[in-house]
Amino acid sequence: MKNRRTNILSVSRKLFNKQGFSNVTIRMIAQELRISSGNLNYHFKRREDILEALYFEMVSEFDSRVKQLDEREITFKTVKEDIKLSMQKMVEYQFFWTDLYNLLQLNNKIKLHFEKIYENRFKGYQFLFSTLIEKQYLQSFEFINESQFLIERMIGFSNTWIYNSHLYQKEINQNYIELQSNNLLFMIYPYLTNLGKIEYKKLIPDCFV
Incomplete structure (x- = not known):
């Protein structure tokens, strides 16, 4: 559970750095992690x-x-x-x-x-x-x-x-x-x-x- 949360933050940070916070969606983060948006929402409800x-x-x-x-x-x-x-x-x-x-x-x-x-x-x-x-x-x-x-x-x-x-x-x-x-x-x-x-x-x- 802790590793999943850490991975979400790590991938999100890299995407935000590359594309800017406003240009990155929850769906994009989930796709990069190869998980469903619902799975990601379990850890973070909002961007x-x-x-x-x-x-x-x-x-x-x-x-x-x-x-x-x-x-x-x-x-x-x-x-x-x-x-x-x-x-x-x-x-x-x-x-x-x-x-x-x-x-x-x-x-x-x-x-x-x-x-x-x-x-x-x-x-x-x-x-x-x-x-x-x-x-x-x-x-x-x-x-x-x-x-x-x-x-x-x-x-x-x-x-x-x-x-x-x-x-x-x-x-x-x-x-x-x-x-x-x-x-x-x-x-x-x-x-x-x-x-x-x-x-x-x-x-x-x-x-x-």
């Missing part, structure tokens, strides 16, 4: 139920990493590793990120959780910034909303980089993920101290040749 299951499958890893933030040493290297892991996980569920706004309107449970995740991500960046300031890698912000604006830009980029990749028909491979992780991390570069810039350049030396 939106599959969407909900896939969403919470995806965010379970994100949630656990946020909770472990204060257990890891914060360095530019570990931050970049975490960014790349998040991006790789997003690629596995890219259908969600390429149609983010519309899919959030389909399921209130997903929408509420996504809003809650935003709060957690915001707090995660605040923790990161305070740690970098303590290490004397990051300058103190000049006005109260400066860090908030930076965090909002970084979260906005995180939410939309896959959408932009599809919009401009970019191939998403490991090199591209490396580039996009650098682009996100570069947002904090203007705010670094001289010491922070020295440490930062050790992480991405090729960008400063």
